[in-house]
Amino acid sequence: MCGIAGLFDTRSDETPNRDLITAMTDALTHRGPDESGIHLEPGVALGHRRLSIIDIASGQQPLFNDDKSAAIVFNGEVYNFAELRPELEELGYRFHTNSDTEVILRAWEVWGCECVKRLRGMFAFAIWSQKHRRLFIARDRLGIKPLYYALLPNGHFVFGSELKALLPHPSLERKRDACAIEEYFAYGYIPEPRSIYAGVHKLPPGHTLVIEKGQKSLPRPSKYWDIPFADNGITSIADAEHELIERLRQAIDIRLVAEVPLGAFLSGGVDSSAVVALMAGMMDQPVKTCAIGFDVPEFDETAYAREVAERYQTDHQTDTVKADDYELVDKMGWLYDEPFADSSAMPTYRVCEAARKRVTVALSGDGGDENLAGYRRYRMHMAEEKLRGMFPAGLRRALFGPLGALYPKADWAPQFLRAKTTFQSLARDSVGAWFHSVSRMTDGQRRRLFSQSLSNELGGYNAVQVLREHAQHAPTDDPLSLVQYLDLKTFLVSILHKVDRASMAHSLEVRVPLLDHLLVEWMSGLKPEWKLVGGDGKHLFKRALKPLLPDDILYRPKQGFSIPLAKWFRGPLREKYRQLVLSEAMQDSGLFNVDYLRQLQAQHDSGRSDHSVVMWELLTFALSQQHLDAA
Structure with missing residues (x-):
């Protein structure tokens, strides 16, 4: 590397x-x-x-x-x-x-x-x-x-x-x-x-x-290549399960060649656990596995990683990240150059740091969710697609558009009362709804955030165009396959960007068997109804892994790397937000409505609103600009 x-x-x-x-x-x-x-x-x-x-x-x-x-x-x-x-x-x-x-x-x-x-x-x-x-x-x-x-x-x-x-x-x-x-x-x-x-x-x-x-x-x-989403000819789910494991096994096997120490990330999730389970059957010595834990129980998954490590007798090491590991924030500008707002970049940096102490090459489980429909948002999108199919587009816009505009945002309310986003999605077409579900800021929020000069420079351009251009070239019109395709073209690339920078900052090579292109081509051709069954994402993959992993690994809720941003912005990052986002440099940039920047912090401080996602975007943007201006 x-x-x-x-x-x-x-x-x-x-x-x-x-x-x-x-x-x-x-x-x-x-x-x-x-x-x-x-x-x-x-x-x-x-x-x-x-x-x-x-x-x-x-x-x-x-x-x-x-x-x-x-x-x-x-x-x-x-x-x-x-x-x-x-x-x-x-x-x-x-x-x-x-x-x-x-x-x-x-x-x-x-x-x-x-x-x-x-x-x-x-x-x-x-x-x-x-x-x-x-x-x-x-x-x-x-x-x-x-x-x-x-x-x-x-x-x-x-x-x-x-x-x-x-x-x-x-x-x-x-x-x-x-x-x-x-x-x-x-x-x-x-x-x-x-x-x-x-x-x-x-x-x-x-x-x-x-x-x-x-x-x-x-x-x-x-x-020179695209994800085909063409029927791969498999008609039996049992055959699909068997072939999926064998193809993944082969993708892992060719990634075990190295003249330096080699191991794997092990989060305790389905994908990394599957990679480790198959590696263990191919290597002559225990797999070196690395996990990151958090000192706050609701963010910690190390018990699941340890369960897999014990089952496969890996040479396992866990490093604990403190919930107040916010000092790493200052590295983000240099690490990513461009603004990058995935807060899991920080624990990813730490797990790469820990892994590099023991290995030079690590296999990861990235790519399973995009290829096999593992994200919760796929389930939500398909449920909305059924509702969209019940109403003509004009009626949907007339009915759900006003409801989405009038219904309060209600960040503080229980989940079942937060219907604003659902109403807004139902008023849109499929690609527009998907954009609404993956966006960190709504169109309205971005309009309030941007200065008049930036809005004029945009000339009406909207970021949904990224997805629309990819959708125009998509080789499938199946609603689930389409949004998987959009994720593979956009969101997955951002994850790979995150892992590449975090790993290479420590001179660590990360290999991604679930993104072997022959395996990706084959998985894209599986029947969509085998990937997402009711509320069960990665349904086929989990069935195939039953001989290798216990149900509490396969069927627990997906968690992923999380950090307590909302708490940080009311505590240790409050002053950093003020110093960087409300700085003269940001004001002089002419890009933002400064009153709105202040309003976000005031509303977040009050506890009635959680603006941590937007504030994190602004903070990482400011860190990037500080780095680029100094370079």
Whole structure:
């Protein structure tokens, strides 16, 4: 696992400044503390920071082909490189290393841009072709590994694993993207392809991009893969259960190759427990497992993790995070560069920190909820879909629209009295309702939050457009499959963003077997009615896991990493909110209605309203801006 950076001068053959590419590469030292590599030639600079996992002795980068006419910098792991290598050797290619990096480069020499379709794994890489004066960049199918890029006014095309790798370039324009700000305050993250800066883009998952010498505008990325949601032909639920476990077992097996200590995260949830249970049957020694506990009982799941650890006799370690671990807040700006409001980033950071003390590679259970319909919101959405189907759209808008507007928000009330959101969703179409359910702030809240100048700059743009564009290209019209598809394209990528930054901050590689693309393709083709049965999400997966895990693991309510934000903003973070969110810098930004920022804190302090989600978005936004302005 590594960090990559580079510069391609599309206008001249002047050799880039060594100090510049060194600064870009060194910004990623945390991703690859073991080695650093720099290559300079006329018009091109490539940089690499290495975390040694496979072929420790000879896997240095940038790596070149035989005649030095092509070079690659690569971040990730390709798990089928050992299968591809004999095929390439039969075509006459000689190998000088035992690394997956060299296999990618050789595959590109044979298949060109189509080489990505042959790769099984997680990756972001760039290949420079000296012969064609052309740069090829690619990102894995699900977005496990990140890649930022920009074409600067001086003709420099720059790229890097994180936004911080681009910041040293003096020609990088720092203009905030108004649409990205709208999207951030809707979703709590900035979805691909935008970044916080108008001129910087994130390469979308499953896409490649080619840029050539002399190109004056940024080319559009090219999609090479999508989640098919095509019937996989399985007609028996028993057959589906058996094949699911066998496919997952195989996805885990190919991720156990490493020349460094390897283990797994174990939260006690269904997905991580399944991964550990199957790992235990494949390894000759006890699986090293890591769990994070909280010193507040309602947030703590370690008893469940311990139950699985004892059952499979893992080498288990639990670290406890204090409920007042708010000191980590100050790291969030540097860690994520862009504003990122998933508060579980902090316990994720801690579990990665704990894991790195024992292993260099950890397997995780991420991806199970999106692929197999595990989130509670899927159940809620399908219930609303049934109601939407009973009324014509016009009648729904006329009936439920006013009810949603008039019904009080009632944060303080019992759950069954909080009908405002349901009424608002029923008045919308399916995609609009899904956007309403996943949004952290309503349209009305964002209108009150934004200044008039920001609203004018947005020109009516609404973040729902992100989902509508994905829905237009969705390969399914099944209501459950559609929202799974939307989550796989947006929310899942944000989770992977969270895990990538938290793990790489500690030079820890995280592998995600439930996001093996062959497994994802197959799971997408399962019958939707097997995934969500009544109120039981991941129904098929849980049935398949019954021989491996007890019912109190399989059927307990989903919890996830949580921190007590509401309490923090009435206590230890109250002053930090005032200092950062109500600061002169935020006021001078001209982005927000300052009276509304103060109102949020006053209402939250009173205890009658819980604005902690919005206040956290604002605080992490302020931390990001503070970091970016200083960089």
